[in-house]
Amino acid sequence: MALTFTRPLLLALAIAALSACQNKSEPTPTIPQPIIESNRLRYPAEHPQLKLLVSVAAQPAQSITVELPARIVWNEEKTQRIYPAFAGRVGRIAADVGQRVRAGQVLAELASPEFGAAQADTTRTQADARLAQQNLQRQRELFEAGVLARKDLEQAEAEAARSQAEAARAQARTRLYGSAADVNQQLTLRADIAGTVVERNINPGQELRPDNMAAPLFTVSDPSSLWVQIDAQEADLPDLRPGARVALVVPSLAQEPVQATVQAVTDQIDPLSRTIKVRATVANPQRLLKNEMLARARYERQVGQSLAVPASAVFLRGSQHFVFVQGAPGLFETRDVRVVHEGPQRTLVGAGLREGELVVSENGLLLARELRLAQEATHTGGQLK
Missing domain, CATH: 2.40.420.20 (conserved putative lor/sdh protein from methanococcus maripaludis s2 fold)
Incomplete structure (x- = not known):
């Protein structure tokens, strides 16, 4: 039986054959191996x-340029962190962040019954000391008149000495916190150094307890001089001795490196980071460097x-x-x-x-x-x- 093909069928067979010929990939030349x-x-x-x-x-x-991780912190020799010695309530705040203060300037005042008790203790011991002194004077007069034994006089002298010592102790304690004798329950927080208030963690009416202070109420420091904490390796020790100079590079500041001077090197290796802590001092007259800035300490090693x-x-x-x-x-x-x-x-x-x-x-x-x-x-x- 003869097969008959229609014209559309013949056209489809021709297209399929042409596509099969075009899909044949040519052989890829082999790349010679080394x-x-x-x-x-x-x-x-x-x-x-x-x-x-x-x-x-x-x-x-x-020589090579060595860069070590560094961190800028407050100069602890010019920094004071102020905590309350007694519990109390904040009554008045006299200083804020960024304010320059002088040594002895009042930063805040607290109403403190505990401090009032210390003031009352001072007043009581002073009264006891005066009474003991008067009693000693009478005992001396009686001894000179021959009606008092020497033993009783010596006992009176010892009692007067104990009373004077106790009064001096209590008075020194209250004087340390701003009051010598008056009982007013006002605890005054003062700056012991001149500088700038760089941190404040106190609010009006806040209740404070010395045993529950996570952060200082005030931090006073001199930002014109800062410390640089450098994490060094053992191979860096011959070059990073006290007095050595390093260049401090701060990525966040578009400025030339500033010079820092090594002040101290610890005698132990950190067990976690396996680094040696090196402390340097850097001048900061324009106050561009900030506390807790990250930097790189750079020096040349021969x-x-x-x-x-x-x-x-x-x-x-x-x-x-x-x-x-x-x-x-x-x-x-x-x-x-x-x-x-x-x-x-x-x-x-x-x-x-x-x-x-x-x-x-x-x-x-x-x-x-x-x-x-x-x-x-x-x-x-x-x-x-």
Whole structure:
């Protein structure tokens, strides 16, 4: 039986055959693989991976710039934090944040029954001391008249001395907080140093208890001089001795680094951060630096004769550092090096490189992978023979 095809069917078959011919993919040219030569890897010319491998020359360096994390805090030698010595209620506030105060100036007043009890104790002990003194005078007169024994006179002298000491103690206590004898229950908070009120945690009518104070009522400090707390490593200690100068860089301020002077270095290592605390002092005449600002302390460390390469060019195999050195175009070899210093941007090499040699600084991991694959392929091929 003969088959008959309609015109639309023939047209559809022709289009399908043409599409099948167009969908046939042409064979992709094979990219030649790099060749391993001992610890060297040779890429064929025009290999696409060569464009990814960027090399730079090793440059001589005698010093490096070290940056350490730092934090700006109040100068504790010029700072006073004021807490209440007695419980009470805030009656009057005489100072606010940003206000300059002099030594002895009143910051606030509290109505304190506890302080009133201390004032009353002072008044009582003073009255007892006066009475004991009068009694001693009478005992002396009787002793001189021959009607009193020496033992009784000595007892009166001892009682008078005890009363005087107790009165002096109570009076010194109340005088320390602004009152010598009067019983007015007014506890006065004063600044003992001249400076600026940099913190205030007190409100009118607030009830205060000395045993429940999480923060000081007032903090008075001199913002023109601040401390810098630096987290140093053990290798930084020879350079960060008292008197050394460091440059303080504050990222939040668009200004030149300011100079700070190291004042003290702790004798212990922080068990959590494994850092050593270094304290420096920085002048702040324009008051641009603020308490709790984060900064970087920068200084130059002398390292002798060495070569500087990018930190991304150095790799670690076990305990040995190595780099990829580019010889002829497309030829790379691994080279063991001795690292003098590892920084976030640069690494200093003391041995294993010569000045001017090219080291791979970008995509070195790709080169390491290709070298490993080539070594594995060579090793496998040798076992199959």
